[in-house]
Amino acid sequence: MKKNIIRYCITALGCLLMALSINAFFVQHHFLSGGISGVSIILYYLTGWPPGITSLIFNIPLFYIAWKFMSRQFFIDSVIGTVLFSLALDGTAFVQAYVNIPDKLLCCMAGGALGGLGGALVYRSEASTGGVDILGFLTKKYYNISVSTTNFLFDCCVMLAAVVFLGLTPVLYSLVLFFITFKATNLFMVGFDYKKQVIIVSTHAEEISQRIMDEVNRGVTILHGEGGYTRRPLQVILVVVKLTQLAHLETIIKEVDPMAFVTIQDANNVFGRGFTQPNLDLEEERRLRK
Known part of the structure; x- marks a missing residue:
């Protein structure tokens, strides 16, 4: 029960930030939102109907679909x-009277960042704001069409309708806004503490591994591979390091084996010892294993 309360509080905060981004930065320049809320906002621009109530009414048939075909x-x-x-x-909606930013691109950036943060909080709480997400999960369940594809197709229809009723300029700015929101959501989901996954193929794997553990204080995994041309057995080192440790790691590799083959990739959502759990030094780890 306590876990659900915390989860719904995070959902509420995320919804609040998303709503603030719309009222503070979208409305003054007739920018659009995606999904059912995008349809509600178009109607708000044309008729003045409150978008929140309109969106809720449009979602009622979708609630029935979720009740009938999806999990409780x-x-x-x-x-x-x-x-x-x-x-x-x-x-x-009252914040519309207090925020006046003539620069449309600045509104795109601020609205996208704030909306992305709100969306990340909603996704982190494993919740949903309904709307097209319901149709997306339904098509994925029964027709193997991804949620993102369903959302994209629906948003394309919303954009076409907006071009007819609002003109092309707000739609083009809205596309920029969607891109910024998407990037911001991913950024806030992953976080700012970047990690790098490094794969090292070297004939001096033992020495490199030891120096990584001693100097960088990172655990390593030794993978057993084979040269595609020579068919000789090879030891491959897999290690994940923080961005601040990458330069030291590269120095170690160059000092021990300048001919080593190295690939470096971004690593997202890293968890485990040394990252989301306390890191043990090597002596303590050896003692616990005995």
Whole structure:
């Protein structure tokens, strides 16, 4: 119960930030949102209907679909997320009178960053704001069409309708806004503490591994490979390091084996000892293993 309360509090915060981004930065320049809320915002621009209530009404048939075809937990999360977002969207409409930023590109950047943070919080809490997500999960379950594909196709329809009723310029700015929001969501989901996954193929694997453990204080994994041309057995080192440790690691590799083959990749959502759990020094680890 306590875990669910915390999860829904995070969902509420995420919905609040998403709603603030729309009312503070979207509305003044007739920017658009995606999904069902995008349809509601178009109607708001044309008729003045409150987008939160309109979005909630549009979601009612989708709630029935979620109840009938999806799990009960998904249904509950969708209803809670949609209601919270709808209340936040209409409840924060007052900020429109206090925010006036003539620069449209600046509004795209600020709105995308704030909306991306809100979306990341909603996704982190494993919740949903309903809408097209319900159709997306349904098509994925029964037709093996990805959620992102369904969302993309629906958003394309929203954009085409917006071009007809609002003109091309707001739609083009909205596309920039979508891109910034997408990037911001991914950034806040992964976090700012970047990690690098390094794969090292060397004939001096033992020495490099020892120096990494002693000097960088990172554990390593030795993989057993084979040269494709020579068919000789090879030891391959796999190690994940923080960005601040990468330069030291490269120095070690160059000093021990300048001919080593190295690949470096971004590593996301790293968890385990030394990252999300306390790191043991080598002597303590050896003692615990005995």
